[in-house]
Amino acid sequence: MRTMRNVADVGALTVLAVGSATAFSATASAAPNVTPQGVCGKAYKTVNSAPIGSLGTVYLTYNPANGENCVATIRSNPGTVKTMGTWVYVPDTGDSAEDVGNYTSYAGPAYVYGKGHCVSWGGSISNTYVTVENSNCASLKERRVTEVR
Structure with missing residues (x-):
């Protein structure tokens, strides 16, 4: 059970990090437009x-x-x-x-x-x-x- 929770936490953090990176890159690339x-x-x-x-x-x-x-x-x-x-x-x-x-x-x-x-x-x-x-x-x-x- 504990292993499953750690895997879920890592998965959630990965999604959060990828989502944040995407949000920041969209903002940075929007400036030329x-x-x-x-x-x-x-x-x-x-x-x-x-x-x-x-x-x-x-x-x-x-x-x-x-x-x-x-x-x-x-x-x-x-x-x-x-x-x-x-x-x-x-x-x-x-x-x-x-x-x-x-x-x-x-x-x-x-x-x-x-x-x-x-x-x-x-x-x-x-x-x-x-x-x-x-x-x-x-x-x-x-x-x-x-x-x-």
């Missing part, structure tokens, strides 16, 4: 994007139901912690939002109400910065700047 909708929300549709060199991409999304823009910066190759940022600004209203910190795969979300307004937005990874001004405006020409500092 980060999407703007995963960061901002399913209702947000990507309306613009800009590469941040070869390091990643900053995405501008919009939710027509609530009139909000959301910006997310997503790395091409998640891994070690890097300084990252994302920001959005509505010049007409002065509203802005940002998220800057040390992250392994993405920065954001940063939300601001932007229905009927031009927006300026951008993102950074390490020392590479992208700024997009006068975006999604009918009358103004968009201006993009990428710089390495």
